[in-house]
Amino acid sequence: MDLLVIVLLAMLTENYVLAKFLGICPFLGVSKRMSTAFGMSAAVLFVMVVASLLTFAIQEFVLVRFGVEYLQTIAFILVIASTVQLTEMAIQKMSPVLYQALGIFLPLITTNCAVLGIAVLNVQRGYGLIEVIVNSIGASLGFGVALLLFAGLREKLELRNVPEAFQGPAIALVTAGILSLAFMGFAGLAPAS
């Protein structure tokens, strides 16, 4: 399959947040400010690529080899959790500023279902190494696009006169729903197959 198609698919048509509804937790939690949304997107990009590569290796060299593919979920969760821990340590050492900015959300990526989702999807579709990398980059870019769009909208919403019944999370969820509907329009981009 064309690599560009994979990127566009993962980013827009199959947007993990707005079309597949994975990773809603950080989508709603970190989208109040543009700057934190950007930091979170960057962290997710990094974790997604690393986790995809590691889970790809685990799948190829461990699970398939010993015929225990049914352990996929638990093995992937283990790998992803450890990867995030390691990433956290590395970021704390290399960039304390970024570490401070990400705060609680870095450990929270551990439980980000989008990361597990992409790992499982890579296996299901039988992607090779290059395709896995491209797909995870596309998916995390899609996550970033959704998060930044939403954060921008929420920043504007703060200054608007929202009816009392809709204030806070209610209007955020309504906005997310409309954004998701808009992303359904990208379904036309998908190849006919």
Add this chain to the structure above:
Amino acid sequence: MSSVIIIAVIVMSGVGVVMSAMLAVGRKVFAVEVDERHEKLMEILPGANCGGCGYPGCSGYAAALVEGKAVPSACPPGGAEVSSAIGKIMGVEVSLQEPKVAIVACAGDPTLAPERAAYLGVSTCAAAHAVAGGFKACTHGCLGLGSCQSVCKFDAIVMTANKLAVVRADKCTGCGACLEACPRAIIRLVPKSQDLHVLCCNPDKAKDVKAVCQVGCTGCKLCTKQSPRFVVDGFLARVDWAVEGDIPRTVSFVCAPGAIFDARQNKILPWITEPSERRDFEKKVELWKEEEKARKAMAKAGAGGDGDQKPARQPKAQSAVENAGGQA
């Protein structure tokens, strides 16, 4: 069948061992050195993260202390106790400062300082102030939307039913967060021991102040004659903390609009919220004025009339005008 279980267990433990080994190595490779003083400091700091020290939260202040960039006495909520504890940990002498508290220098609620328009916009003071200078006729008065209250970490600011912010001195730590939240710079930090405050920030001339507020300082300078601690800059009185000496209790009596608050005679909350408190005070002032009049008349009678036959009140007013002219 059992072989399936054994393989599964072996595989998962293998993955687990590899991962934990990776984490263990990572912990060593990416070990971050933490100054142990940082942790000790975090224990004694109040943990309010108020920002009163000028650093991002207590952790930021502790980091700055460890690096030697911050002084131990910079924590307003902690006060003297925390300062000396910090000094002990860091091994430095601490010079003590007088604790400060914030005060809202405005007593003009909408019944005294009317609003000139209804405001329906975003409910923050900064937003209201940005729209044509605010909805209050007085452009230096408290807007009463509670932006200062929302930034106060210590619940020290009370919003009265009449839309005025009042600082509770017993809870205020002097962190200064409210000073930055107020778009009109009405809130000030004052030494905690001070009793006298001018509750007005309007620097306009008497006529303009009277037009927008009944309790605004007109700059008449009568208070400056009571005590040298009162200074009038332009048309607004203020208290100069540096001047020493006792202040007569009558200093708040001479203020015609009642813009001077005297903590020795009144408490701030009823003074701002209860109209009866002000009425009681005004009765006191009337009483005092009559006493003064009687005393002057007595003095005049004692002097045996020095050619001035006018009633007692007029020469007093005249001299006030003269003095005001002389000092201006």
